[in-house]
Amino acid sequence: MFQLTANPASALVDEPVHIQVTGLSPLQMVTLVASLKDDKGSLYQSRAFYRANEAGELDLKQAPALGGYFTGVHPMGLIWSLKSEKAFERLIKRDVMTTPYRITLDLYDSVYLQKSDKVQPKASQVVQRWFSSPEMQRVQIREGRVRGALFFPPGEGPFPGLIDLFGGIGGLVEYRASLLAARGFAVLALAYFAYDDLPEQLQEVDLEYFEEAANLLLAHPKIQKPGIGVISVSKGAEIGLAMACYLKQVAATVCINGSNAIFDFPLRYRDLVITPIPSFPERMEVDIMGAVRLRHYKGDPRDELNQQSVLPVEKAQGAILFIIGEDDECFNSKEYAEQALEQLQRHGRSSGRMLAYPGTGHLIELHYGPLCYASWSRGLFRPLLWGGEPAAQAAAQEHAWGEIQKFFRQHLVRSRSTL
Structure with a gap:
């Protein structure tokens, strides 16, 4: 039988x-x-x-x-x-x-x-x-301007604190935050547009909103002091890198297939305004499935006229881990990470590291998550091409998931020992 x-x-x-x-x-x-x-x-x-x-x-x-x-x-x-x-x-x-x-x-x-x-x-x-373990706690966050969901592992803590940022999907995305909480982190899944009373469309990035979220997280008695981590992907990784550069609260940052400069919308922080690098719609390509490839759509951060839009990664006080899919069809993410690492080296900094995975696309998801090669995305007239090959993507996600957790444990625990 x-x-x-x-x-x-x-x-x-x-x-x-x-x-x-x-x-x-x-x-x-x-x-x-x-x-x-x-x-x-x-x-x-x-x-x-x-x-x-x-x-x-x-x-x-x-x-x-x-x-x-x-x-x-x-x-x-x-x-x-x-x-x-x-x-x-x-x-x-x-x-x-x-x-x-x-x-x-x-x-x-x-x-x-x-x-x-x-x-x-x-x-x-x-x-x-x-996506959750028994006795894990989820707390809806609607405090000041901050909107999101905060996940705590079982126990009193204090726990290493993380902010989790997604990209152009908008809304509140919780599945990565909840699983990280099941692995021992306290994680704030943070919405920043198209959710609750936040703007429906992203028109500018106000870094003070993200600073408010970082302060809210650090003020919680269950959060380990003095610094937090940020895990971020796509547009969220651009914001995550900006947080690393400008916010002293950030001690460790994971940027998954992001950029090293400001694109699409201006970034504001107090008196600072960073104008975005222009994009070129005529460079959009459509593949045989009808999905749009944006890899060559954005202007080059290395061009002299775009230098004012490049993020000052040398100012980051914490460690940065760039996780890159070499088959990313949405961002030129490997080149952006290489440029950021070169910039760190020019300033005598060794706080950055890159993990690059061949055959891996833009959406590097959780361990064992299926590949999404292309999908509809908010505000676009065609599906977006993300890239990737299933077996290679699976191997990359397995390795990256372990490295992300190891990175945060190493750098957030180390920051605690300096008290």
Whole structure:
């Protein structure tokens, strides 16, 4: 009798699952299908073909996929290769506290190529993937101008404090903050437009808003003093780098596929106004799927006329980690990070480091998160091309997730010891 097991059946989304099948015939061909419905009801699926060993057993830690959505030995391949039935969808968990993702694993006899109501699986198993841990706390933040959600691990603390910034998606995005809280950090998922009473569209970046958020976080008794970290991606990483440059509260910054200069909208901080580098709409490219490539859309920070828009990274008091996808189709992110590191070196600073990942696109997500190659984005008439190749992206996300946590523990704990 076929038996499909997945252990653990309930775990955090960044934990591995061990998938095995027993009771097969020797060398039998089977198909494994993973299915997930997101919070909106959109269906994501993956499939892979396997051959049992001579004992009629299948262990995804050892057995290579022979075809399907990936090939080779990838124990978590069925999870990171999930794809939406709809074009240009991005998998985003909205309810991070009360419901997990439920992934159904189905086992089919022989090579099963497409869904059919007439073909029933020989065995099934449901796996729950959580974004929060028991006794974790979520606090809605609506204090002064600051809007967001603050996540605390169980216990009294004090905990290393982080601010989490996303980019042009707008609104309040909580899934990374909640998972970092499950890993021992106190994290403020910070909205800065298109949420609550904040502006619907981003027209300028007021750095004093982010300073207010940093002060609010540091004032909490559960937050470790004297400095906080910032984790940021895309437009958020541009803001995160500006925070590192101008705000003394910031002791460590992770910039994921961001820029080293101000683009699109002016940045204001007290009496300072930094005008953005111009963009060139005629440089937009449309790929064969109809998605827009913005990689060459922005002006070059190295041009003499753009120098006043380059962020003074040499003024950053804390460490900076640039995480880069070398297949980023949205930003010229590797060049921006290299320019920032060169600028630090010219000023005798060694506080910056870059991790660059080949075959990896703009949206470097959580460990085991599926690749989003292109998706709709706020305010654009076409989907945005993000880039990336599934297996390379999965490997990069696994490595980067560990490095991000290690970086914050190293630099935020070190800042505490200077008290």
